[in-house]
Amino acid sequence: MPEQPPSGRRERKKAATRQKIADTALRLFLERGYDAVGIRDVAAEADVAVTTVFSHFASKEALVFERDADFERRLARAVTDRAPGAPLVPALRREMHALVRHCLADEAAPVWRMIDASPALREYEGSMRLRHAETLAAALAAEPGAPRGAVACRALARFVVDAFALAREADDPETAVDEIFRMAEAAWQAAEAGAPVRSAT
Amino acid sequence: MPEQPPSGRRERKKAATRQKIADTALRLFLERGYDAVGIRDVAAEADVAVTTVFSHFASKEALVFERDADFERRLARAVTDRAPGAPLVPALRREMHALVRHCLADEAAPVWRMIDASPALREYEGSMRLRHAETLAAALAAEPGAPRGAVACRALARFVVDAFALAREADDPETAVDEIFRMAEAAWQAAEAGAPVRSAT
DNA sequence: TCCAATGAGCTAACGGTTAGTGTTACGGTC
DNA sequence: GACCGTAACACTAACCGTTAGCTCATTGGA
Numbered sequence: 001m002p003e004q005p006p007s008g009r010r011e012r013k014k015a016a017t018r019q020k021i022a023d024t025a026l027r028l029f030l031e032r033g034y035d036a037v038g039i040r041d042v043a044a045e046a047d048v049a050v051t052t053v054f055s056h057f058a059s060k061e062a063l064v065f066e067r068d069a070d071f072e073r074r075l076a077r078a079v080t081d082r083a084p085g086a087p088l089v090p091a092l093r094r095e096m097h098a099l100v101r102h103c104l105a106d107e108a109a110p111v112w113r114m115i116d117a118s119p120a121l122r123e124y125e126g127s128m129r130l131r132h133a134e135t136l137a138a139a140l141a142a143e144p145g146a147p148r149g150a151v152a153c154r155a156l157a158r159f160v161v162d163a164f165a166l167a168r169e170a171d172d173p174e175t176a177v178d179e180i181f182r183m184a185e186a187a188w189q190a191a192e193a194g195a196p197v198r199s200a201t
Numbered sequence: 202m203p204e205q206p207p208s209g210r211r212e213r214k215k216a217a218t219r220q221k222i223a224d225t226a227l228r229l230f231l232e233r234g235y236d237a238v239g240i241r242d243v244a245a246e247a248d249v250a251v252t253t254v255f256s257h258f259a260s261k262e263a264l265v266f267e268r269d270a271d272f273e274r275r276l277a278r279a280v281t282d283r284a285p286g287a288p289l290v291p292a293l294r295r296e297m298h299a300l301v302r303h304c305l306a307d308e309a310a311p312v313w314r315m316i317d318a319s320p321a322l323r324e325y326e327g328s329m330r331l332r333h334a335e336t337l338a339a340a341l342a343a344e345p346g347a348p349r350g351a352v353a354c355r356a357l358a359r360f361v362v363d364a365f366a367l368a369r370e371a372d373d374p375e376t377a378v379d380e381i382f383r384m385a386e387a388a389w390q391a392a393e394a395g396a397p398v399r400s401a402t
Numbered sequence: 403t404c405c406a407a408t409g410a411g412c413t414a415a416c417g418g419t420t421a422g423t424g425t426t427a428c429g430g431t432c
Numbered sequence: 433g434a435c436c437g438t439a440a441c442a443c444t445a446a447c448c449g450t451t452a453g454c455t456c457a458t459t460g461g462a
Binding site for chain 2: 421
């Protein structure tokens with residue numbers, strides 16, 4: 001395990017720089033609008049070089065979604081860390097309720113308004129969620145009880161992350177989550193019934 | 202109907218220019234690789250100005266997906282133009298089979314290989330399909346028989362376009378389409394049963 | 403103490419995209 | 433058949449996100 005050696009000031013400084021960049025960027029974006037702020041503005045305001053920004057974040061859009069690795073982790077854990085024998089889909093539904101509430105009611109509202117206003121950010125979020133769906137699909141495929149095919153797992157995973165996007169835009173997000181998960185539950189059962197995963201003769 | 206007036210040379214020339222740009226671009230992309238060809242190369246080879254390229258196509262990626270408005274239309278028509286009383290989901294399934302076959306077996310193979318090789322193109326395809334899903338959702342919502350809520354329509358629509366992406370990547374695309382549409386059928390029925398669309402007392 | 407690693411910086415560019423400004427050629431109208 | 437508005441196209445010159453290539457300096461370990 002050659003992993004912990006650089007444990008000290010170095011790491012702290014790096015993390016501090018990263019945080020400073022992210023905070024500055026978000027502040028500027030909210031103050032002046034995402035499109036009206038350039039990377040060079042962010043770098044200048046955070047007092048770092050442009051290249052430093054890109055050494056911490058892969059793209060301008062990534063500055064906005066700095067915290068969204070949580071989303072990925074929480075969905076996967078809702079599957080893997082649930083009580084033994086607990087049903088799968090309801091566990092995902094509960095987690096999704098929490099995620100939607102979290103991003104919808106919070107002080108996070110201005111951020112989401114900004115995202116909705118920018119096509120670039122919406123597009124970025126879309127492909128980010130797709131990556132999240134693949135992670136979830138992997139977790140589903142690793143489920144011991146009642147295994148479906150890989151395709152069914154990926155389909156359900158996409159359905160679940162789609163639920164997030166749809167609920168966020170719905171008039172009544174809570175109801176929308178429940179509605180979509182009724183569909184997800186049915187789809188998941190149909191995948192079990194219909195595709196015996198080539199193990200039965 | 203203020204729509205047909207400019208029917209003449211003007212339109213033909215415009216269409217010809219557009220086609221020449223698209224053909225040139227696709228040829229260059231396939232010859233040298235998508236990333237190795239710049240917009241300036243395309244413009245020069247098609248003997249037009251760079252700004253002309255962008256007056257016909259919204260982005261570099263759009264040059265590759267020139268023909269994919271078909272996809273959107275065919276899905277929507279599979280819903281609206283089917284025989285009266287014919288079941289919805291099987292009609293979509295048949296159309297999806299045709300679409301997958303069309304893009305998979307054809308001489309279109311090199312194009313799809315190119316798309317799969319480029320993150321930019323994959324991302325672009327993703328958000329394009331999302332737009333297609335919205336069109337399909339609108340068609341579903343306009344269905345007279347057994348209306349579901351808008352959320353259910355959007356959810357099914359996304360499920361259907363996701364089917365395309367998943368089938369294209371699956372080992373056995375035909376079987377994958379069938380598998381996913383078994384799930385879709387179940388989901389659609391669950392949406393009917395569960396959400397009475399606030400018309401029953 | 404010296405070294406290797408690595409974070410951060412600078413300069414300069416590349417490539418997609420857009421404003422701004424003309425210039426033509428077409429199509430409909432008198 | 434001359435006339436005018438429109439829209440396609442061209443050209444220049446940039447803007448902006450992103451990257452390459454290189455150097456500097458701090459840090460942690462030998």
